[in-house]
Amino acid sequence: xxxxxxxxxxxxxxxxxxxxxxxxxxxxxxxxxxxxxxxxxxxxxxxxxxxxxxxxxxxxxxxxxxxxxxxxxxxxxxxxxxxxxxxxxxxxxxxxxxxxxxxxxxxxxxxxxxxxxxxxxxxxxxxxxxxxxxxxxxxxxxxxxxxxxxxxxxxxxxxxxxxxxxxxxxxxxxxxxxxxxxxxxxxxxxxxxxxxxxxxxxxxxxxxxxxxxxxxxxxxxxxx
Ligand SMILES: CC(C)NC(=O)[C@H](Cc1c[nH]c2ccccc12)NC(=O)[C@H](CCCC/N=C(/NCCC(=O)O)S[C@H]1O[C@H](COP(=O)(O)OP(=O)(O)OC[C@H]2O[C@@H](n3cnc4c(N)ncnc43)[C@H](O)[C@@H]2O)[C@@H](O)[C@H]1O)NC(=O)OCc1ccccc1
Ligand SMILES: [Zn+2]
Numbered sequence: 001x002x003x004x005x006x007x008x009x010x011x012x013x014x015x016x017x018x019x020x021x022x023x024x025x026x027x028x029x030x031x032x033x034x035x036x037x038x039x040x041x042x043x044x045x046x047x048x049x050x051x052x053x054x055x056x057x058x059x060x061x062x063x064x065x066x067x068x069x070x071x072x073x074x075x076x077x078x079x080x081x082x083x084x085x086x087x088x089x090x091x092x093x094x095x096x097x098x099x100x101x102x103x104x105x106x107x108x109x110x111x112x113x114x115x116x117x118x119x120x121x122x123x124x125x126x127x128x129x130x131x132x133x134x135x136x137x138x139x140x141x142x143x144x145x146x147x148x149x150x151x152x153x154x155x156x157x158x159x160x161x162x163x164x165x166x167x168x169x170x171x172x173x174x175x176x177x178x179x180x181x182x183x184x185x186x187x188x189x190x191x192x193x194x195x196x197x198x199x200x201x202x203x204x205x206x207x208x209x210x211x212x213x214x215x216x217x218x219x220x221x222x223x224x
Contacts, residue, residue, distance in 0.1 A: 001080045001081030001082075002081045002165035002166060003081055003082045003083075003084070003160070003163045003164055003165050003166075004075070004079065004081065004082070004083045004084070004164070004165070004166045004167075004168070005084045005086065005160050005161055005164040005166070005167050005168075005182075005186065005191075006072060006083065006084065006085050006086065006167075006168045006169075006170060007086050007087075007088070007167070007168070007169045007170070007172060007179060007182055008072075008085065008086070008087045008088065008089060008094070008169075008170045008171055008172065009087075009088045009089065009169075009170070009171045009172025009173065009179075010088070010089060010171060010172070011170065011171020011172060011173075011197060011198060011215060012066075012068050012069065012087075012089070012093075012170050012171035012215045012219070013063070013066075013069075013089055013091055013093050013171070014171065014198075014214075014215070015066045015068070015214060015215065015216045016063045016064055016065060016066045016069070016091075016093055017059070017063050018059060018060060018063055018091055018093075020171075020173075021173075022173050022175065031052060033147060034147075035048060035049075036048065036049050036052040036053075037144075037146045037147055038146050038147050038148060039146055039148065039149065040148075041146075042141060042146070046129040046130070046139075046141075047129040049141075049142075050126075050127045050128060050129050050131065050142070053109060053127070053142040053144065054125070054126045054127060056090075056109055057109040057110070057123065057125065057142075058125065060090070060091040060092065060093075060109050060110075061110075061125075063091065063093060064093075064096070065093045065094075065096045065097030065098075066093075066097075066215070066216045067216040067217075067219070067220050068097075068170065068171075068215035068216050068218075068219035068220070069093045069094055069096065069097025069098075069099070070097045070098060070220075071219045071220040071222075071223040072085060072094065072097065072099055072219065072223070073094070073097045073098025073099040074098065074223065075223045076098075076099050076100070076101065077098065081165075082160075082163075083101075084101070084103065084160040084164075085099050085101065085102045085103065086103045086105055086153075086157050086160070086179075086182070087102055087103070087104055087105065087106075088105060088106050088172060088176070088179050089104075089106070090104065090106055090107055090108050090109045090144055091109060092108065092109075092110055103152075103153045103156060103157060103160075104152065104153075105145070105151045105152050105153055105154070105157060105179065106144065106145040106151060106152070107142070107143045107144035107145045107152060108143055108144075109123070109142065109144070110122060110123055111123055111142075111143035112124070112127060112131070112140045112141070112142065112143055113140065113141055113142070113143040114133035114135065114136060114138045114139070114140055114141075115138060115139050115140070115141055116133060116136050116138025116139065117133060117135055117136040117138055119133055119134070119135040119136065120143055121134060123142065123143070127140060127142065151178060151179070154178070157182070158185065161182055161185040161186050161189070161191075162185075162189055163189070164186045164189060164191040165191055165192070166191055166192050166193075166194070167182065167183060167186030167187075167191045167192070167193045167194070168193075168194045168195075168196060168222070169182070169183060169193075169194075169195050169196070169197070169201070169203075169207070170196045170197070170215055170219060171196070171197060171198075171215050172197070172201060173201050173202060174201035174202035174203035174204075175201075175202050180202065180203055183195075183203060183206045183207060184206060187206065187208075192208055192209070193206065193207045193208045193209065194207060194208065194209040194210070194211060194222070195207040195209070195210045195211070196210075196211045196215065196218050196219060196222060197210075197211075197212060198212065198213065198214060198215075199212060200212070
């Protein structure tokens with residue numbers, strides 16, 4: 001039975017009230033990513049970084065899944081073959097929308113990570129600049145992949161792309177790697193490729209098909 005691999009980005013959560021990064025008023029237009037989303041920025045000012053993620057954690061916790069998340073949850077439940085959802089998003093809206101197998105390649109706001117021993121646990125609502133690791137008292141950070149760091153689960157993602165029959169990218173601008181390159185991996189194994197986005201992305205030309213519009217409208221139609 002056919003394997004579907006779906007990559008999602010901030011655009012799929014925009015209609016749930018969560019900011020995207022590069023659109024007008026986007027996160028990176030308000031916070032320099034070097035300061036809040038790099039290990040160097042965290043070393044320089046952990047208070048600033050923890051504050052940045054505490055605010056996003058609270059917003060994500062209050063957000064509700066939209067029809068795009070729900071449609072993908074139903075697709076994963078009902079499709080006779082395998083539906084692999086790979087998200088760049090750090091919110092939990094795919095799971096809230098009914099998906100139970102989601103690969104968070106850039107981490108999750110709801111998790112904390114110890115920089116010393118690698119222990120992971122459910123993040124408290126507000127992490128302090130000197131948040132201790134419950135296991136070794138080392139310093140804790142949000143369990144988020146920052147720029148310059150290796151994304152999570154790359155082996156599982158590459159294996160899924162190798163057996164993809166259909167690859168879809170939803171709500172992503174295609175400006176951040178290695179995620180922006182997944183369409184090439186999928187095409188290399190002969191998968192059909194479709195981009196579903198509000199507007200053409202940096203890598204639209206790589207896709208065989210492009211569907212434009214808000215995800216809450218385009219995704220349920222695409223799934224149906
Ligand atoms: C800026 C970019 C050039 N930099 C990179 O790509 C770097 C590598 C790099 C450095 N210099 C380079 C020079 C050239 C090429 C690459 C590089 N990448 C890395 O550092 C990565 C790590 C990157 C991860 C950083 N962390 C994130 N997030 C977690 C943090 C946090 O969340 O705070 S990245 C973050 O931005 C990325 C982009 O965001 P999008 O989700 O696409 O959102 P964006 O706002 O950009 O776009 C929204 C889209 O939605 C659309 N939209 C809006 N509303 C809707 C709507 N309603 N419906 C539908 N669509 C909609 C819009 O039209 C738009 O197109 C996402 O990945 C997101 O997770 N690590 C790595 O490379 O390690 C080595 C390596 C390499 C290979 C293999 C292994 C290891
Ligand atoms: Zn520890």
